[in-house]
Amino acid sequence: MITTELLDVQPNELQFTFEVKKQSTCSIQLGNRSDQYVAFKVKTTSPKKYCVRPNAGIIKPKATCDFTVTMQAQKVAPPDLQCKDKFLIQCTVIPFGISEEDVTSSMFAKDSGKYVEEKKLRVVLTSPPTSPAFLPVNGELKQDLCYETSVEKDRVPNGVENIPSPQRGADNVDGFDSYEDMDESRAVKHAEELKPEKNAVELNLAKDFEELKSKLRTVNLKLKEADLTIFKLTEEKSMTTQEKNMLKQELELLRKKNNARRIMVGFPVLYVFLVALISIAIGYFAHP
Incomplete structure (x- = not known):
């Protein structure tokens, strides 16, 4: 108690x-x-x-x-x-x-x-x-x-x-009255008073949201264009590199062919000297 x-x-x-x-x-x-x-x-x-x-x-x-x-x-x-x-x-x-x-x-x-x-x-x-x-x-x-x-x-x-x-x-x-019912009625009345203002705020938010969506779509399009441009440049660089390598290979082949032609066209000095020496010996023995 x-x-x-x-x-x-x-x-x-x-x-x-x-x-x-x-x-x-x-x-x-x-x-x-x-x-x-x-x-x-x-x-x-x-x-x-x-x-x-x-x-x-x-x-x-x-x-x-x-x-x-x-x-x-x-x-x-x-x-x-x-x-x-x-x-x-x-x-x-x-x-x-x-x-x-x-x-x-x-x-x-x-x-x-x-x-x-x-x-x-x-x-x-x-x-x-x-x-x-x-x-x-x-x-x-x-x-x-x-x-x-x-x-x-x-x-x-x-x-x-x-x-x-x-x-x-x-x-x-x-x-005496409790505050629970009073607070609920106030909340309902306050919500009714704020409804027009809430609608205006929702309209503004919807408008801003649409503008943001439009800007986002524009940015996405620009990003796609940039990605396509980068892809094209990458492909062009790859093709240029391949052509450069092919030109290098062709140049090496040309150099090898030129060296082979030089060997075939010219005679070695030792070979010419031996031929001349043999010719002199034959002529010497042929005319005593």
């Missing part, structure tokens, strides 16, 4: 500096007082008005974890800056080895018999110290019209406004 509180929440309220058509953010720190792993989940009574990151997680023993709450830009200020929105932090002990992706709403169901600790935080709105947005006029708050010119600049991308929450289901705790 757990006798001490699992989480230490600091601060114990969410304080936002409220300005018309501007976002406001605050941070909450969760401290694990126990020696066990603790899973937590954040819920709110106005899920379309706030954005929590992360909205669920796991805290190690004696460790701390921060989550940030962003209040979406509002068109009008509430009377006297009074806000009835509330947040609920649920936590429970979990066994070692569970990852943050495994943290689900079923872990915090009280009918499961496990101990689930809950902490409620109220929302407090304060006006900026030097902001002209809240000037008392005849006992009422005055909204400065200069903020109208910055609507498009300060509006969040998903266009969330202060829309009354729909009828809540039976699984909600005292009117």
Whole structure:
């Protein structure tokens, strides 16, 4: 049986500096007082008005974890800056080895018999110290019209406004909504808003892709022409080398033939000398 509180929440309220058509953010720190792993989940009574990151997680023993709450830009200020929105932090002990992706709403169901600790935080709105947005006029708050010119600049991308929450289901705790359904609806709406821009980007990408394909085809044609030219030059070089070798062989044959002709046309000196000597001897003996 757990006798001490699992989480230490600091601060114990969410304080936002409220300005018309501007976002406001605050941070909450969760401290694990126990020696066990603790899973937590954040819920709110106005899920379309706030954005929590992360909205669920796991805290190690004696460790701390921060989550940030962003209040979406509002068109009008509430009377006297009074806000009835509330947040609920649920936590429970979990066994070692569970990852943050495994943290689900079923872990915090009280009918499961496990101990689930809950902490409620109220929302407090304060006006900026030097902001002209809240000037008392005849006992009422005055909204400065200069903020109208910055609507498009300060509006969040998903266009969330202060829309009354729909009828809540039976699984909600005292009117608190989980962020899972809220995040899914925001994603769908955001995807619808980005669809025209996405189509334009896809058209540009398709155009660029076609241009790249055309350039690639041109480069491939030039490479094929270069390969053909190189092949022709290689063939011409090979033929030239063969002709050069044939000319060398023919030249050697001509040289050999010329040497043979010289031998056949001329007579050796010794042979001529012997013939002359024999002729003289014959003439000497023939005429005593």
